Amino acid sequence: MVDTTRRAIEILETLVGFDTTSHLSNLEMIDYIVDYLDGHGVSSTLVPAPDEPKSSLFASIGWKPGSPGGVALSAHTDVVPVVGQDWATDPFKMVEKDGRLYGRGTCDMKGFLAASLAMVPNFVARDLSQPIHLAYSYDEELGCSGVVPMAERLGVDLPKPDITIVGEPTLMRPVDAHKSIHAYETIVTGFEFHSSMPDSGVNAISYGLKFVDILADFNRRLKKKGDASGRFNPGWSTVHVGEIRGGTALNIVPKTCWIHWEIRGLPDEDVPALVAEIEDRAARELAPQMQAVAAGTGIITQPTVSICTLRPEPGSPAEILVKRLARSNDVAAVSYGTEAGVFQTCGIPTMVCGPGSIDQAHKPNEFLAVSEMEKCVGFLTRLGDELQR
C-alpha cells in the first residue's frame, strides 16, 4: 500500500503538470492516461467533446460481455483557473512539503484520479467477479456538462455500472446527498435617456436592484421553510446573486443591467417552479412600471448552468459498499455540486467519497494531504478485495 501511495503521488505530479483549466484542452492529459492504461493492457474508449479539443475517457477492467455491471470510479480532468490567485509555488508544478501535496487540482480532483490510476496494476492482477470502470470527464467545473455525453452511452455501447463512486473531496467520508445548482442570467432592458431627465428613461440598474430584492425575498422565504432533513449546511435552498453589471456612463440612464444568480436547491426542492414564480413576480410587479414609460423594456431570465441534485438513497448498493470501504457508518450531505447526480439520473446508485477537503478546493495553495492519499489507496484496495472472486 505504501508503494501504491507513492506511485499515486508520482502520477499526481504528472497530472498536475497538465494545465487542464476548464477552458483549455485536456487532450494531452487524456493521451497520457490512454498510454498508461495501455501499458497495463487496459484499453480506453474516448468520448470527445462535439466542438472542442476535449475528451472524456471510459475504461473497464475485468469486463466482458455478459459481466455484471460492477463499480465505476468517476473523476473530472479539469481544474478551476489560478488567475488572480496568490500562489506561494507554481500551481502546475506539484510540491510536496510537510506531508502535503501542493498544486492546482491536487484535491479537486486529480488526487482521486491519480489514486485510481495507481491502483490499475492491482486491479488488473486480480480475478475480479465484477468489473471496475474508470470514468474521467471534462468541463465538470463549467457545470458538470462534459460527463453527460459519456453517461448517455452507459448501457448503450459502454457497460453500465451497478454503482458509481465519485471521488470529489469528502475527506474519504461517504456522501449520499448534495444540493442542485441552477444558475441564471437575467437581462433587464431599460430605456436610454439623458441623465438630466431620469424619469423619461427606464433605469435598468434601478429595476435590476428591484429584481435582486425579489431574489432576496425568496431567499428569506426558503430560509424560513428550512430543511426538513436537518442534514444540510446551510439548511435551506439558497438564492445568491454573484455578478451584476450595468450602465455605460454617468450621464446616461442605463439601458441594460445583467445579473448572474443561482439557486442551490435541497434534493426535494422544485427549483424550476421557484424560478417560474420569481419570473412571474418580476412580470407583474416590475415590467408594467417599465413599459408604462417605454415599450420594449422588460426583464428576461435564462438558465446558464444546471447541475442535478444527488438524492439520498438509504440502503442502496452504493451506500452499503461505500460505507464498508470507507469503514464508516456515517453518511454526510454536502452543499457543493458534483457529477453524482448525472449518474444517478441514469439509474446508477451513486455516492461521493474522495480524498482531501473541499476547504482546499478552488483556492490558492490547494493541497492534498499525503495521509488522505493513503486513505484513498486503502479504500480502493478494499474495493479490489471486495470484488475479488
Ligand SMILES: [Zn+2]
Ligand atoms: Zn471537483
